[in-house]
Amino acid sequence: MTTRIVELRRGILKKNDELAAGLRQRFADAGVLALNLVSSPGTGKTAFLERTLRELLASGSRAAALVGDLETDNDAQRLAASGAPVRQINTHGICHLEAEMVGKHLNGWNLADLDYLFIENVGNLVCPSSYDLGEKIRVALLSVTEGEDKPLKYPTLFNSADAAVITKIDIAEPCAFNRAAALRNINEIRPGIRIFETSAKTGAGMAEWIAYLAEERARVAP
Amino acid sequence: MHELSIVSSIVDTVTESLVAYPGVRVREVRLRVGVLAAVVEDSLQFCYGVVTEGTPLAGSALVVRTLPVMAHCALCAQDVEIASIQSLRCPRCGSPATDLRQGRELEVEAIEIEDTEAMA
Numbered sequence: 001m002t003t004r005i006v007e008l009r010r011g012i013l014k015k016n017d018e019l020a021a022g023l024r025q026r027f028a029d030a031g032v033l034a035l036n037l038v039s040s041p042g043t044g045k046t047a048f049l050e051r052t053l054r055e056l057l058a059s060g061s062r063a064a065a066l067v068g069d070l071e072t073d074n075d076a077q078r079l080a081a082s083g084a085p086v087r088q089i090n091t092h093g094i095c096h097l098e099a100e101m102v103g104k105h106l107n108g109w110n111l112a113d114l115d116y117l118f119i120e121n122v123g124n125l126v127c128p129s130s131y132d133l134g135e136k137i138r139v140a141l142l143s144v145t146e147g148e149d150k151p152l153k154y155p156t157l158f159n160s161a162d163a164a165v166i167t168k169i170d171i172a173e174p175c176a177f178n179r180a181a182a183l184r185n186i187n188e189i190r191p192g193i194r195i196f197e198t199s200a201k202t203g204a205g206m207a208e209w210i211a212y213l214a215e216e217r218a219r220v221a222p
Numbered sequence: 223m224h225e226l227s228i229v230s231s232i233v234d235t236v237t238e239s240l241v242a243y244p245g246v247r248v249r250e251v252r253l254r255v256g257v258l259a260a261v262v263e264d265s266l267q268f269c270y271g272v273v274t275e276g277t278p279l280a281g282s283a284l285v286v287r288t289l290p291v292m293a294h295c296a297l298c299a300q301d302v303e304i305a306s307i308q309s310l311r312c313p314r315c316g317s318p319a320t321d322l323r324q325g326r327e328l329e330v331e332a333i334e335i336e337d338t339e340a341m342a
């Protein structure tokens with residue numbers, strides 16, 4: 001009986017990566033800035049996105065959102081109240097979004113009519129980091145209630161991010177949030193990353209975030 | 223637990239490659255997994271047996287080779303190995319490691335196959 005070694009060198013997530021590359025090309029062709037928002041459940045992704053959508057729409061920008069959820073459509077309803085087109089991606093228990101799910105839920109939308117497309121991932125700090133969704137910018141969020149060492153505990157996710165957002169800064173003080181430690185830890189994991197400090201409640205830090213979005217969108221505009 | 227999806231993708235990847243080798247038995251599946259790939263070997267091993275059952279990979283062993291993060295340090299003008307993913311800095315000069323060259327791999331490197339008697 002003979003045994004042989006066959007070299008494969010094939011990416012395990014190749015299928016997802018190829019679909020994501022296709023989406024990335026579509027987003028680029030349409031001049032839409034796509035962002036993938038990842039964090040733990042409860043960090044404030046939906047609240048942050050609600051506020052972002054309202055501010056963008058108020059200033060005449062065109063933005064839409066896809067929101068991943070394990071079972072419910074609560075987040076989609078909250079986001080739709082902003083007036084932006086919103087679609088729910090129900091993952092039926094899968095702990096992350098995949099490029100195929102995103103592709104399917106874009107059907108019928110004319111991407112060229114959009115400036116921004118936000119994708120709220122399923123609340124999870126591990127699994128979404130392996131799945132490219134074709135986004136230009138991956139945003140990792142961390143709330144002041146979660147502890148400054150979260151980036152150290154989940155380095156794979158924070159290292160894969162292009163921007164970081166510290167949420168709920170309105171309650172930083174009662175939470176005894178150590179801002180310096182949080183900034184330092186994020187920087188140890190992803191040196192040089194842009195970090196925003198925001199509150200969806202008071203609107204603090206939103207102007208800087210919106211300005212960043214506009215800059216990034218200008219780079220992909222057709 | 224996305225290890226379940228990962229193992230399913232491994233099964234798909236290997237099964238597709240086996241088309242070129244009809245009738246063989248898979249003895250071993252070898253992976254290269256970067257430490258930043260967000261995949262835990264124990265969890266992979268844990269579901270490997272169950273997921274491969276009834277597939278051409280049934281009964282095979284999963285061998286995982288872990289790859290450290292490698293970065294290019296501009297200051298030192300060379301590639302350096304990053305010992306800890308809790309601190310992405312050049313071990314020689316301490317400067318921040320932003321230009322990563324390795325550490326996110328998630329691939330099937332090779333398979334070991336065996337001709338079965340049925341083929342003879």
Ligand SMILES: Nc1nc2c(ncn2[C@@H]2O[C@H](COP(=O)(O)OP(=O)(O)O)[C@@H](O)[C@H]2O)c(=O)[nH]1
Pocket residue numbers: 039040041042043044045046047048075123167168169170171198199200201202
């Ligand atoms: N104080 C305060 N609470 C917030 C803020 N953003 C979100 N929350 C609260 O945090 C909880 C989770 O928010 P949500 O947006 O659903 O988080 P998600 O699971 O990441 O989408 C909700 O009770 C929100 O009201 C904020 O900026 N300040």
Ligand SMILES: [Mg+2]
Pocket residue numbers: 045046075120
């Ligand atoms: Mg949400």
Ligand SMILES: [Zn+2]
Pocket residue numbers: 295296297298299302312313314315316317
């Ligand atoms: Zn160096």
